Amino acid sequence: MRPLRNPVIQSALAWTLATWMRFCFATIRWTHENQDVAETIWKRGGGVLCAFWHSRIGLAPACWPLDRATPAKGLISLSPDGQFIAKAVARQGFPAIRGSSANKDKAAKDKTARAKGGTQALRDGLKQLKVGALAITPDGPRGPARQMAEGLPLLAKLSGAPVLFIGLSCKPAIRLDSWDKAVLPLPFGRGAIVWDVADYPTGAELSEVATDWTTRLNAVEARADALTGLEPG
Template sequence: MRPLRNPVVQTSMAWLLSEWMRFCYATIRWTHENEQAAEEVWAEGGGVLCAFWHSRLALGPASWPMKRAQPIKGLVSLSPDGEFFTKAVARLGIPAVRGSSAKKDKAASSKGGTQALRDGLKQLKVGGLAVTPDGPRGPSRQMAEGLPLMAKLSGAPVLFIGLSCKPAIRLNSWDRAVLPLPFGKGAIVWDKAWYPEGAEMSEVVADWTERLTAVEARADAIVGLERI
């Protein structure tokens, strides 16, 4: 049995990860670029989709100021690793909507994709929903249709969030995930969009993929993290 399938191990590792993330967020020197786009959304309240690539999942909570932004939940996969990360992020104040947004996955409905869509749209009536549109299995930086579909159905704005830090640990995972280290440099770069009325889904996916990659690349450039 894989260790992360053990509930006791999950809980212990989730506690360690959440405390490590909290410590890193507090000691990193953050640079914010185009934060006004996010400030407008926070001031208005209500629904908002927050998107960042899966490799920056461990940095995501650093982009959401709990005291002045609307409540937010994260769309997290149903995998055992997803359960582990759900517990860690919940300790940081971000509960989960479980399921996959990857409409490209033919088995998505059996893994909770349909229910996740319903629950995600329900959450967007009151607050934010964080999505990694290339998760849970990739390919890296290739957007599935789940994010634009939810934006189209809900009418909620989308915040593209580029996240980076240096120094950092690069995991040997499919997305080459970035884990923060303390006392370094960090960057959060914002962009905002709505689903264009009458637009073809494929056009939106292509445009949003480019924009999300652009803010991430800009964040990497600010801190000096090598692009992979």
């Protein structure tokens, strides 16, 4: 049995990770770029999609101020690893919607339960977007890294919600040997958060939007890495 499939181990590790992340976020010296874009969204309230690459899940809670931003939930996969991440993020004030942002072609190749989970996640995500923010890693849960599936554009098209592209970085950091080369923060370092925003273009194809938004999300992450000096994974 993999350790993360054990509920007791999973809960203990989730608590440890959440505590570590809070400590790191409090000691990191943050640089914010183009924050006025996010401030406009926060002041307006209502639904918004928040997109960052899967490798930066460990930094994501730092970008969303619970005291002045709309309530946020995260779309997290149904895998055991996803359950662990969901518990850690929930301890920081961001409950999870379980499912996948993968496109319909990928979902059709999955097992029945996983496909049903994706359909339910779409419904739950649209409900969340009527009242607050929904965070998505559009290359998750299996990659390829930094290549956007059509789930995020589909949610933006159906909901009419704007999309915040969020680049997150910190240095020093732990780089995991995972498919996405995930980044975990270390304390007393430098951090950066960079924002961009877009609406779904009228009449555009999902594939075209996914390609364009991949470029934009890569750009804000690259800019955040440049600000901290973190080398690309």
